[in-house]
Every structure is written in C-alpha cells, then in structure tokens.
Amino acid sequence: MPHPYVLLSAAVSLDGYLDDTGPERLLLSSPADFDRVDEVRASVDAILIGAGTVRADNPRLLVNSPERRAARTAAGLPEYPLKVTVSGTGDIDPAAQFWHTGGEKVLYTTDKGAERARALGLATDATDATDGASAANAANATDVVPLGADLDWRRLLTHLHDVRGVRRLMVEGGGLIHTQLLTQGLADELQLVLAPLFVGDSEAPRLFGPGGYQSGRLRLLETRRIEDVVLMRYEPTAPGTGPLPVAADHHWLALACELAAECPPSDTAFSVGAVVVASDGTELARGHSREGGDPVVHAEEAALAKTDPADPRLAGATVYSSLEPCARRASRPAPCARLILDAGVRRVVTAWREPDTFVPGADGSGVLAADGVEVVVLPEHEERAKAPNRHLPH
Ligand SMILES: NC(=O)c1ccc[n+]([C@@H]2O[C@H](COP(=O)([O-])OP(=O)(O)OC[C@H]3O[C@@H](n4cnc5c(N)ncnc54)[C@H](OP(=O)(O)O)[C@@H]3O)[C@@H](O)[C@H]2O)c1
Ligand SMILES: [Zn+2]
Structure with a gap:
C-alpha cells in the first residue's frame, strides 16, 4: 500500500514542550524559521494537523508568500496545499480558521465522528453553491472521510495517496499525532527546531509521549542555525521494520x-x-x-x-x-x-x-x-x- 512521504515538523522548547498552557500560542520559532516553514509548506501536496491543534491554535495553515503561491500555480499545482485534519470525535468548531482559509480540506475521522462533523456542517462541496460561485466553492470544499470505528493511520495515508494524490505530506503536530506516526514507523523525516527557552510546566503539551517507537536510532541528516534556533533534520533508520520494544x-x-x-x-x-x-x-x-x-x-x-x-x-x-x-x-x-x-x-x-x-x-x-x-x-x-x-x- 503506497503512502506519501511523511515529513514531521515541530518546534520544541529546551525542556521538550510544544506550547505552554496559556491561551495564546507560544511562539517558539524565530521569524526566519517561520519563513523556512512557509517554504516547506509550499513544497508539499498536503499539510496535516490534529484536531487538538486546530482547537488550541486556530491556525490558518497557509503558504503566506505570494511568490511561492505563484510558483505553485505556475507549476500546475493548487495555490495552497490540501489541508488535512484528524479527529476521533468530529467535534471541531465550524468557525475555526482552518475551514475558511486556503484551498481544499479533508477531515479524517471515525464513523461516529463523521456523523458529528456532518451535523456541525463541516462537509461542504461544490453543490452547496447558491451564488453560482461553484468553481471557487469546489476549490474550498471540505471532504469528511470516515475510516471506520477507529482511526487507522495506514488507511489514512493510503487514502491520501490513492484518492487525493498526495505524494509529500507535511505534518505540523501536535504531539499526539507526531507520537503515533513515529511509534507506528510511518514517518520518513523529522524536522525539529530547538528553541532557546524553557516552558517549565508539566501540564503543557509535550512533543513526544510514551510508546514503542519504531524509529530506531535516528540518522542526523542536517543541522542548521536559524537566528537563535537550531533546525535538526532526522531520518528514522528503519521505519516500520525496527525491532519491537x-x-x-x-x-x-x-x-x-x-x-x-x-x-x-x-x-x-x-x-x-x-x-x-x-x-x-x-x-x-x-x-x-x-x-x-x-x-x-x-x-x-x-x-x-x-x-x-x-x-x-x-x-x-x-x-x-x-x-x-x-x-x-x-x-x-x-x-x-x-x-x-x-x-x-x-x-x-x-x-x-x-x-x-x-x-x-x-x-x-x-x-x-x-x-x-x-x-x-x-x-x-x-x-x-x-x-x-x-x-x-x-
Ligand atoms: N510547537 C509546535 O511545533 C506545535 C505544532 C503543533 C501543535 N502544537 C501545540 O500542540 C498542542 C496540541 O497538541 P495535542 O497533542 O494536544 O493535539 P493534536 O495532536 O494536534 O490533536 C490531537 C487530536 O487529534 C485527534 N486524534 C489524534 N490521533 C487520533 C487517533 N488515532 N484517532 C482519533 N483521533 C485522533 C483527536 O481529536 P478529537 O479530540 O477530536 O477526537 C485528538 O484529540 C497545542 O498546544 C499546540 O499549540 C505545537
Ligand atoms: Zn514445529
């Protein structure tokens, strides 16, 4: 079953946290690194985040640079990568910016979650157009895809590959998502930015949780200093074939x-x-x-x-x-x-x-x-x- 190339991207504090517990999103990266992330986004077919991140950060998940968007269009790609989110409950605020910015979206969920998402009106397609703007609407459509009683990452990746044509997937967290993809041996690359600050709050979300990691000892592909943060690129040595814990x-x-x-x-x-x-x-x-x-x-x-x-x-x-x-x-x-x-x-x-x-x-x-x-x-x-x-x- 072919999967897209899966690139995990995260910024983390020196003590291993993704965020603090305050209502505002903690900015871990530096401005130049946000621009690097924008460049990575422009290079992929789809960007995935967990429902927890949609709720906590209300991100738009766009390619911000007009030049990069123009280059995508010139190359025959959609202006924005497909936006993907994952939820068991299907319970995501329909007003979240995720749904109202950028291009096409897809929500992967459970059978139960799909009912909830449809009840919330999250599924939209071109036929919803009432003002004749069906083409624009199609480019904005949200597909709700139930994957069964539980969410299976292999089915999700196969669906993205086979049905949505995604060959390169960027995963921008949060921690629950990154942990599952690494423990299940489904990640091909990890781009980790280490930010020079401490969160110091055990209630804050951690980057990686406990689990039987199927990543072996990661191979260090690159280190890059970007202002005051350090980017580290790693490759799991044996995705999916490592020894069981x-x-x-x-x-x-x-x-x-x-x-x-x-x-x-x-x-x-x-x-x-x-x-x-x-x-x-x-x-x-x-x-x-x-x-x-x-x-x-x-x-x-x-x-x-x-x-x-x-x-x-x-x-x-x-x-x-x-x-x-x-x-x-x-x-x-x-x-x-x-x-x-x-x-x-x-x-x-x-x-x-x-x-x-x-x-x-x-x-x-x-x-x-x-x-x-x-x-x-x-x-x-x-x-x-x-x-x-x-x-x-x-
Ligand atoms: N520093 C960074 O780079 C960065 C990046 C991203 C996020 N963050 C931070 O991370 C925090 C959010 O992370 P998080 O770990 O709490 O949430 P998350 O990983 O974004 O999302 C978790 C949610 O995804 C759904 N989900 C994940 N795996 C599932 C599965 N196997 N089956 C069904 N549903 C599944 C569930 O949604 P339902 O609850 O709807 O079932 C779950 O609650 C925020 O504070 C955010 O700021 C930081
Ligand atoms: Zn025998």
Whole structure:
C-alpha cells in the first residue's frame, strides 16, 4: 500500500514542550524559521494537523508568500496545499480558521465522528453553491472521510495517496499525532527546531509521549542555525521494520504461553502456542498445537497457515512461540523452522529451548540463525511454557 512521504515538523522548547498552557500560542520559532516553514509548506501536496491543534491554535495553515503561491500555480499545482485534519470525535468548531482559509480540506475521522462533523456542517462541496460561485466553492470544499470505528493511520495515508494524490505530506503536530506516526514507523523525516527557552510546566503539551517507537536510532541528516534556533533534520533508520520494544516482546510471548495451555492434551507431542506479530504491533495470526482437530499440527504451522504469504508485513514480523520452533519432524515434510524461513519472517522470540524428549539434538534456533534470523530467548517465560507439558517424560 503506497503512502506519501511523511515529513514531521515541530518546534520544541529546551525542556521538550510544544506550547505552554496559556491561551495564546507560544511562539517558539524565530521569524526566519517561520519563513523556512512557509517554504516547506509550499513544497508539499498536503499539510496535516490534529484536531487538538486546530482547537488550541486556530491556525490558518497557509503558504503566506505570494511568490511561492505563484510558483505553485505556475507549476500546475493548487495555490495552497490540501489541508488535512484528524479527529476521533468530529467535534471541531465550524468557525475555526482552518475551514475558511486556503484551498481544499479533508477531515479524517471515525464513523461516529463523521456523523458529528456532518451535523456541525463541516462537509461542504461544490453543490452547496447558491451564488453560482461553484468553481471557487469546489476549490474550498471540505471532504469528511470516515475510516471506520477507529482511526487507522495506514488507511489514512493510503487514502491520501490513492484518492487525493498526495505524494509529500507535511505534518505540523501536535504531539499526539507526531507520537503515533513515529511509534507506528510511518514517518520518513523529522524536522525539529530547538528553541532557546524553557516552558517549565508539566501540564503543557509535550512533543513526544510514551510508546514503542519504531524509529530506531535516528540518522542526523542536517543541522542548521536559524537566528537563535537550531533546525535538526532526522531520518528514522528503519521505519516500520525496527525491532519491537522489549515490553511488547513480553506481552506477546506471554500470550503464546497462554495459547499453549489451550492445546488438547497429548502424551506424544508438546503443547505450544504461537503468535505472528507485525513490526507495528499488529497481530497477524495465532495458533496452538493440535488446533482445529488436526492431531499433528504445530503451533507455528497453524499460525503461519492463517497469514497471507503475500503479506509484505511478514518480512518485518516476529513469531512468538512458547517453545523453540522445531528443526525436524516426522509428521510433516517441513519443520516449523523451515516454515518460518519460507514465510520470510526474520525474527523469533521463544521461552523454552526444545528438550531432547522427542527429537534428540533438535536445534531449531540454530537452523533459523544459520539463515540470519534473529532468535531471542526470554527465560522469564520458561516455566509458563513448560506448564502444559509437565506430564511428558523429561
Ligand atoms: N510547537 C509546535 O511545533 C506545535 C505544532 C503543533 C501543535 N502544537 C501545540 O500542540 C498542542 C496540541 O497538541 P495535542 O497533542 O494536544 O493535539 P493534536 O495532536 O494536534 O490533536 C490531537 C487530536 O487529534 C485527534 N486524534 C489524534 N490521533 C487520533 C487517533 N488515532 N484517532 C482519533 N483521533 C485522533 C483527536 O481529536 P478529537 O479530540 O477530536 O477526537 C485528538 O484529540 C497545542 O498546544 C499546540 O499549540 C505545537
Ligand atoms: Zn514445529
């Protein structure tokens, strides 16, 4: 699913805040930096902000320079980039300047939020024209796009790309938006301006909140002094493919151990649970031994069978298995280590190395590692992984 290039832009105080708690917007940047932001705006197809920023700052989000607007028009682009906002509730003041300045707008929201937004009269299109000014109205139209019960950033970015033709998206905050895009591995660049002042108020909005960041150690692309602020441009090293955070590893492995406890009992095979999880934390599939009445199916095999072999997320996914994937088996042509390699999965987290109970010297981890797959053993979960297998000979 193609997405636009996503450029996050923010100015931050030395103590990491985006704003203070006063009614006026805190000016963090310098005049020359506001002009630089104007230039970036002129270079993109769309600018996105969260509903929180519409409420707090009431911004117009325009390209202010007439020369830059003229250059856009000369290049066959709309005078202003598309303005995009995101709201779960759909509850945004219809009088906000966001709606009444610049060119086309789109509100991405939930199904419920779309009802609210329409009730507020936020959706407008050319057919609303009553004065014959339909062309001007079309250029000002606001599209309300419901994305389901919850707002999914991948769907939003795909919609912007495929339906609105957006290839370059500038995101101007606030903190909740930036945090989600970085934790979900969806940002391509971060342009951060550090302003030489302190906010010193823990109630103020922070730039980044807690979360499992999928950005790796960022690569520093550029530093630029602009009057008294410093611009830093960073690139996440592996958007969407970074290692899952440790806390998530424990969560998913604990789930795999719970699934192991659900297996129909057997005296001749292990009880194992497995979960396949994409790099953004989306569960792709789960399975357990002897699932669905198949007396020989293994947990990893059952889980992988539920994935789509063409799913590009498998390459960045992790297989969590309560027991190390098998290296050899009599009941099927391919052992689970092979199935994992064939699925293109490059990371396995397990709780328990396979004992010699059924297959002496089995080394599924070795088979995986020999092909470059990262295998992590978290022994904290070993007792839970063993629990449904206590009756087996040691
Ligand atoms: N210094 C800077 O560069 C800069 C830039 C931008 C903003 N700011 C400051 O940041 C503050 C606002 O930031 P903020 O973090 O509070 O707000 P925000 O990130 O602008 O917007 C948050 C809102 O966006 C909607 N939203 C975000 N993610 C969503 C999701 N996954 N599903 C559904 N809705 C979602 C929700 O709207 P609903 O509540 O409608 O559901 C949510 O309340 C302001 O003080 C502003 O001045 C500073
Ligand atoms: Zn197996």
